[in-house]
Amino acid sequence: MAAKMTVPLRRRDAPPEFARWAALPLRLIVGYGFLVHGLAKWSRGSAAFAGTLHAAGVPAPQLMAWATIATEILGGAAFFLGAFVSLVSLPSIVLLAVAIVKVHLPYGFSSIKLLRFSNGRAQFGPPGYECDLLYIACIVALVLSGPSPWSVDSWRRHRKRAAYSGGGD
Secondary structure, three states, X not given: OOXXXXXXXXXXXXXXXXXXXXXXXXXHHHHHHHHHHHHHHHHHOHHHHHHHHHHOOOOOHHHHHHHHHHHHHHHHHHHHHOOOHHHHHHHHHHHHHHHHHHHHHHHOOOOXXXXXXXXXXXXXXXXXXXXXXXXXXXXXXXXXXXXXXXOHHHHHHHHHHHHHOOOOO
C-alpha cells in the first residue's frame, strides 16, 4: 500500500501571499494622477489656477492655488513612492472633497458625458465627481492596507523593527 502524500494547505483565514501586493497598483496610479494634475497646474502658473479658483468662489485663491499645487505634487510623489502615505492622505482627501463641492457636484456623478461626435472624435462635457470619489476610495484603501512592497513606508517599518530588535542597520 502506497503512503498517502499530504500537501500542506494554507489557513483559510490567511490572505494569499500575493495579497500584500494589491495596494501597489493603487499607490502608483494615485501618485501618478496627483503628480500629473499638480505639474499641469504648475506649468501654467499659479496665477492661472488662482483665477479658476476665484471664479469658483474659493476664498484666498492665490494661497489656495499654491496649497493645491503643493498638495498634488508633494502628495503625488509621496503616494507614488509609498512615503508617508498616512500623512499626505488627509490633505489629499480634503482637496478632493473641495473639488467635488466647488467644481464637479453640479455636473452629477458620471465622469463621462458624451455630447457629440465631431470630425470622427468624441466631444465630452464637464466631468462629474466620480473620479474624485474613486481617488478618495483608493487613498482610504491605501491607508487601511498599510505599506505595500517596494515602498518607502515599508522600508522605514522594516528598518524600525530591525533597530528595536537589535538587528542594527
